[in-house]
Amino acid sequence: MKNLSRIIIIDDDPINNMICKKVIKNDFKKLEVVSFEYPIEALDYIKAEYSFVNRDEPSILLLDLNMPIISGWQFLEEYSEFSDTIKNNFIIYILSSSISETDKARAAENKYVKGYIEKPFNSQTCKSMILNYKLQLVL
Amino acid sequence: MRIKNIKHNTSNLRLKAEEMHKSLSINPKDNLTITETKEFIHELEVHQIELEIMNSELVMANEQIWLKEQRIEEANKKFIELYDFAPSGYFSLTKEGDIVEINLSGANMLGKPSHRLLRSQFALYISDKTRPIFNTFFKTLIEGKGTQTCHVTLFANENLPIAVAITGTLSENSATCLINVIDITALNKAEQELEKSNLLFSSIFYNSPDALIIIRLNDNFVINCNEKYLKLFGFSSMDEVVGKNTDQLNVKPIQGEFSKIASLIKNNKSVKDFEIQLRNNQGKLIWVSTSIETLFLDNSLCTITSSINITTQKLAQDALLESKIRYHSLVSNLNVGVLVQGPNAEMILSNPRALELLGLTEEQLIGKSSFDPYWNVIHEDGSPFPGHTHPVPMSIATGQPVINVVMGVFRPLTNDRVWLLVNADPQLKEDGSIREVICTFKEITEIVNKTEELKNKKIKIENFLKSNEKIGKMGNWEFKLSEKKLYPSTGAAEIYGTDKKIITFDELKRFRQPEYKSYLDDALSDLISKNKPYDVEYKIKRENDGRIVDVNATAIFDVTSNTIFGTIRDITEQKNNEKLLNENEIEYKILFEDKSTIKLIINPNGGHIMHANAEASQFYGWPLKELIKKTVFDLNIDKTNTTKKNIQLTAQGINFHREVKHKLADGSIKDIEIFSNDIEMSSKKYLLTSIIDITQRKIAEENALKLSRINKLTSKINELILYATDESTLLDEACQLTVKLGNFRMAWIGMLDENTGAVIPVIHAGGNDGYLDEIKIISKNNTLNENGPTRTSIKNKNYSVCNDIENDPMMALWKTTALAHGFHSIISLPLIKNKEVVGVYVLYSSTVNYFDNEEITLLKEVSKNLSFAIENIEKEALRKQYLVKIAKDEESIRILSTAIDQSPIMSEITDLEGNIIYVNRKFTEVTGYTPEEVIGKNPRILKSDHTPQLEYKTLWDTIKNGKSWHGTFLNKKKNGETYWESAVISPVKTITGEITHFLGIKEDITNLILAEEEKSNLIKDLIGQNKNLEQFAYIVSHNLRSPVSNIIGLKGLLKLKNLSNTEKELYETQILKSVEKLDDVIRDLNAILQVKNQLNAKVETIHFSEIINSINLGLKSLIESENITFKLNFKDAEKTDTIKSYLHSIFFNLISNSIKYRSQSPPIIEITTRIEGDKLIILYKDNGIGIDLVVHGQNLFGLYQRFHKGHAEGKGIGLYMVKTQIESLGGKISASSHPDKGIEFKIEFKNNKIVTN
CATH class of the missing domain: 3.30.450.20 (PAS domain)
Incomplete structure (x- = not known):
């Protein structure tokens, strides 16, 4: 796995998306940050961008849970249908305002979910998330 | 007409012939020779003749034709007559249906004269109802499809409707239709009647309480049967019976007069009430009463068999019969005559023994009564025994039993007299009147005869005694002690030789000879003080002639009158004769004269036998020489001093008479009667003793006594058996009776223990004194060699007797004990039940040789009857137990069924x-x-x-x-x-x-289930509500947290360094937005909670149109700009009672949703209200973009749920509010929708009202 190339944010709340972008860009200027207010658009983007076999672009995906039309959980179901070629590129973190233990437990059970982040997304969280990624690379 | 035509034709023929002739003669040969001409003429002549013949033939034929024509004419006439008067109507109709020809019957049927019917439509006369049938018929007919028929009703003017059958054919030229109309009203009626009677028959057949079956005789085919038949004969469905051959039916005849039934049926006779027993299809035995009738069905001879179930009656009858038979067999087996006589003493029943005893056949006996002069009955003493005093009439008269009456009945058949011991026992009805009398009797002829014999013997003895007695003169006297005076009778005075009427005591003393003084004083004082019989012989000196006479005086003393009553007899002559005999020593002569009597002359001193006659020698078995060496003490077995005293008394002149026992030479002991007188021989006193052997008499007496005892016993026991109800009582009473009447010392009955073989005494009577316990121990210790009478009788199934316990080895084991209890004879008789020995009947007597043949026979009879009784009592008891059980079962069934029923x-x-x-x-x-x-x-x-x-x-x-x-x-x-x-x-x-x-x-358990359902619904509701609450809490927390976390996040961003002013401004604006959002959420929550808390629940009547109008007013511009159409229909339900604000909010949310999620085409909103049962239904429909309910259905009414991308206005609270409010009002909402097809909501409110609870 190579160096982290991109962070994708999926949340229907534009304010949150703006906060995340600013926090990430503030610490990691080179990282590309993409955000989607509708999960469907995000799914289309992933399919379009990551379907190539040798595209080795590891990305972090920040996924909100409570969204209209398609919720975060429904997104994960759709995502699970993707080929491993696509899925191998992603590390998914749930980013939600929910502090419900049920949601946290459910997220922990999902094998595609790496971690659960409570809103608001801040610099500290961002750093530890990326440090975590890098540690994984070293080990 | 026709004939003329024919004639016309004939003349035509001639014309034709002539023409032909002319044409032929046009070219005659001119040059004909004469011969030729002659020949030709001849030929012509021949032709002419031929023609003439032909002509005449033709004429004849003509005539025949004419005759035929005439006949045809006649026939025609007749036909027309027939046609007119035929019983059926004939019509000719045109193809249009007009009547053109009609006969009389036809006209009659239509009820009008023929001329008025012609040219009218036939169809007019047919009832409206059936006219279409006729029309079809007629149409088919004129289409030329051959002969047609139909059934219609004619409606003639005044006549009743007539049902007719119409047959129609098309005439040959197809111009007219010929129809034949037949009145079938009667036929119809007949058919209806037939059907009715068929119905009646089948209803009778199927509903009959009897089991019915119809069988075709020639092949035994079952045509039909009813339900009752199936039930009675154990079938479960008609198919098992109907259509089958009777041989295939699993019904087996068991008993009944089947051959008789078969022959009756064969001879076409009916069978009435035959009782037969069958095994039905289920194998159950049933009794039925069957009646069979023969009848014709479908041209074949059949039988209809009706059967009634009489099983219960039969069983009852059988049981009755059985008990009768048992009773009969019991009675028949008894060795006692039994007669059952009715209330008028008429004979009803007899047993064989009774007939045997009376010497009659059953036919001769039945019908006779006790009063019948036929009977020749005498008492024991030979006096006549009239009918009305017989035991049976007596018991009828008194209602009491009459027992032990001796009757001598003459039997003409055997010309002898039978002696019967008769008992009569009346059986009373409940009202106390006589139902019948049971008369039992036993033959005692033997006893009576023996008694008679005995009597005769006694008379002989008496005569003998009389002959031996010298009859002296006799007198009576009274001696009054108070006066000390004697009052002699004339006879007594004569003996005393005095004229005195009163003799003083002193005078009396003077009559006595002095030597008798003390003897007489003693006897007299004994009489007065000790009441000893006074019987003295002494000598007196007569007053008038001084003669001394021998007298014998006897007396008794009456204390009350203080008087002695006495007799006196002059025995001088007797004494003198004796003296004379002695003196003349002619004693031998006397002895030899009376050869029938044994005589001895005995010396009173020492009792030596001085003389004995030949009879004596013969009797005692000693030769005379030997005999006269003996003393009386050698002969008499009584060794006391009585004999000595008697001899001395006799020697003093006192006659002596008594019964004693003497031992003979052979050691046997005889009962004898002794008569002694004193005689003087050679001036010495001797005793002349006459001896009569009374052994035979004694034995006869004893036997008679014994036999009468045993007879009484058997008769009593038989009586017991007749009325016995249970075994132990019977045996107990039998035992008691045995001892009481049979004069036995003890009797016991023992039962055989099947397992151990031991005999266990169950009942005993008489002096037991522990004897049974003692022998039990003896028997127990000697089981191996126990061959006593009891064991032997069990082994041999026969009686076993031991007549001398002391000496018989049979009783060796028990001898000591038995003798100690005074038993000398024993008999054991087996009691037999079902051919097996079940017990013993053991009797003990204190006498040796007690059980002789006669006695044994009688006792055997008793034991046989006891056995029989035991056997039958058990059967009877079982039967009774069974009956009781049945009664109990029935009772418990009755109770149970009542319990079940209630x-x-x-x-x-x-x-x-x-x-x-x-x-x-x-x-x-x-x-x-x-x-x-x-x-x-x-x-x-x-x-x-x-x-x-x-x-x-x-x-x-x-x-x-x-x-x-x-x-x-x-x-x-x-x-x-x-x-x-x-x-x-x-x-x-x-x-x-x-x-x-x-x-x-x-x-x-409907109520239970309903309650359960209600409960589970309640639980479901609760779970739903709980879930909703959870969901609510979750959503609320999320929606509250979102703006809060944004504010925190933005605040974090504001702390970053190097922020541009634009950025700072942006973040601050965003914070403000988030705060506003937070405020929105809190407001929403408030609104929702308000609904949930049902505040301001003011119920009022609201018109739907008002609500919609007020909403539309608020949305006016939007409605106009979007060109929205409303289709409202509140006809069915214009208004409702509810909370206005809620209803407003519901419709507002729905309408604003419809506007928000409209499709390309102009929005149409349809709202309809209607009532369905007790429900108010509101249907809301739009043509908007709809929603995929498959995906979103479960979240449709969820809080903060949004389903449409790009429709930012949606907060996701509208439908949630709608649902919450509807539910608060007690209603329900459901939705149906497809993407791009609009959405439809159905809202239901219960009870035609929207109300809060």
Whole structure:
């Protein structure tokens, strides 16, 4: 796995998306940050961008849970249908305002979910998330 | 007309012929020779003749034709007559249906003269109802499809409607239709009648209480049968019987006059009430009373057999008969004559022994009565015994039993007299009148004869005594002690030789000879003080002639009158004669003269026998020489001093007479009667002793006594047996009687223990004194060599007797004990039940050789009768037990069935096929079906469609395997209502485990189920509400947290360094937005909570149109700009009672949703209200973009749920509010929708009202 190339944010709340972008860009200027207010658009983007076999672009995906039309959980179901070629590129973190233990437990059970982040997304969280990624690379 | 034509034709022929002739003669040969001419003429002549002949033939033929024509004419006339007067109507109709020809009957049928009918439409006369039939018929007819028929009703003017059959054909030229109309009213009626009678027949047939079956005789084919038949003969369905051959029916005749029935049927005679026994299809034995009639059915001879179940009666009869037979056999077997006589002493019944004893046949006896002059009956003493004093009439007169009457009945047949000991026992009816008298009797001829013999002997003895007695002169006297004076009778005075009427005591003393003074004083003082009999012989000196005479005086003393009454006899002559005899020593002569008497002359001193006659020698068995060496003490077995005293007394002149026992030479002991007188021989006193052997008499006496005892015993025991009801009482009483009447020392009855073989005494009578216990121990210790009478009698099934316990080795084991108890003879008689020895009847006598043949015979009879009684009592007891059990069973069945009938739980009983045979009241109460409606039917009439077929199969499999089935059914009542029942269905089994019925115990648990359902609905509701609450809490927390976390996040961003002013401004604006959002959420929450808390619940009547109008007013511009159309229909339900704000909010949310999510085409909103039962229904429909309910259905009414991308206005609270408010009002909302097809909401409110609870 190579160096982290991109962070994708999926949340229907534009304010949150703006906060995340600013926090990430503030610490990691080179990282590309993409955000989607509708999960469907995000799914289309992933399919379009990551379907190539040798595209080795590891990305972090920040996924909100409570969204209209398609919720975060429904997104994960759709995502699970993707080929491993696509899925191998992603590390998914749930980013939600929910502090419900049920949601946290459910997220922990999902094998595609790496971690659960409570809103608001801040610099500290961002750093530890990326440090975590890098540690994984070293080990 | 025709004839003329023919004639015309004939003249034509001639014309033609002439023309032909002319044409032929046009070219005659001119040059004809004469010969030729002659020949030609001849030929012509021949032709002419031929023609003439032909002509005449033709004329004749003509005539014949004419005759025929005439006949045809006549026939025609007749035909026309027939046509007119035919019983059926003939019509000719045109193709248009007009009548053109009609006969008289036809006209009559239509009720008008023919001329008025012609040219009218035939169809007019047909009833409206049947006219279409005729029209079809007529149409088919004129289409030329051949002969047609139809049945219609004619409607003639005044006549009643006539049912007719019409047959029609098309005439040859197809111009007219000929129709024949036949009145079939009568036929129809007849058919109806037939049908009615058929119906009646079948209703009688099927509903008859008798079992009916119709069988065709020639092939035994079963044509029909009814339900009763199936039931009685054990079939479960008609198919098993109807259409079968009788041989195929599994009904087996058991008993009855079948051949007689067959021959009656064969001879076409009816069979009436024949009782037959059958084994029915289920193998059950039944008795039926059968009647068979023959009848014709479908041209074949059939039998209709009706059968009535008489099994119960038969069984009862059988039981009665059985008990009668048993009674008869009991009576017949008794060795006692038994007669049963009616209330008028008429003979009803007799047993063989009675006939034998009376010397009559049964025919001769039955019908006679006690009063019949036929009887020649005498008393024991030979006096006549008239009919009305016989025991039976006496017992009828008194109502009391008459016992032990001796009757001598003359038997003309054998010309002898039988002596009977007769008992009569009246049997009373409940009202106390006589039902019958049971007369039992036993032959005692032997006893009577013996008694007679005995009597004769006694008379002989008396005569002898009389002959020996010298009859002296006699007198009476009285001696009054107070006066000390004697009053002699004339006879007594004569003996005293005095004229005195009163003799003083002193005078009396003077009469006595002095030597007798002390002897007489002693006797007299003994009489007065000790009341000893006064019997003295002495000498007196007569007063008038001084003669000394011998007298014998006897006397008794009467204390009350203080008087001695006495007799006196002059015995001088007797004494003198004796003296004379002695003195003349002619004693031998006397001895030899009376050869019948044994005589001895004895010396009073020492008792030496001085003389004995030949009879004496013969009697004692000693030669005379030997005999006279003996003393009387050698002979007499009594060794006391009595004999000595007697001899001395006799020697003093006192006559002596008594019975003693003497021992003979051979050692045997004889009973003798001794008469002694003193005689003087050679001036010495001797005793002349006459001896009479009374052994025979004694034995006869004893035997007679014994026999009469035993006879009495047997007769009494037989009586006991006749009335015995239980074994132990019988045996006990028999034992008691045995001892009492039979003069036995003890009697006991022992029963044989089947297992150990030991005899256990059960009953005893008489002096037991522990004897039974003692012999028990003896027997127990000597089981191996026990050959006593008891054991022997058991072994040999016969009596066993030991007549000398002391010496018989048979009793060696028990001898000591037996003798100690005074037993000298024993007999053991076996008691036999069912050919096996079950016990013994043992009797003990204190006398040696007690049991002789006669006695044994009688006792054998007693034991036989006892055996018989034991056997029969047991049978009788079993029968009674059985009857009691049946009665008990019936009682318990009655109680149980009442209990079941009154039970608050439904009960039903079905047969093996599942057909209901019983239902209780509760069943009727719950299901609405009466027993009559369901009996014979299958419980599946209750079945609803809700119970799966498999369930029924499981049920049947379970119960047919003999197990109980539990389950719940949803069943249907008679009125169609459904109800839940919890059922336990169990098989009813016989003791042998055979299943006979099924019992269903059911409970209506509808209320329970409903309550359960309500409960589970409640729980579901609660769970739903709880979930909703959870969801609410979750959503709320999320939506509250979102703006809060944004504010925190933005605040974090504001802390970053190097922020541009634009950025700072942006973040601050965003913070403000988030705060506003937070405020929105809090407001929403407030609104929702308000709904949930149902504040301001003011209910008012609201018109739907008002609400919609006020909303539309608010949305006016939007509605106009978007060109929205409303289609409102509140006709069915204009208004409702509800909370205005809620209803407003509901419609506002729905309408604003419709506007928000509109499609390309102009929005159309349809709102309809209507009433459905007790519900108010509001239908709301739009043509917007709709929603995919497959994906979003479950979240449709969720809080903060949004389903549409790009429609940012949606907060996701509208439908949630709608739902919450509707539910608060007690209603329901559901939606149906497809993407791009709009959405439809259905809102339901209960009770036609929208109200809050």
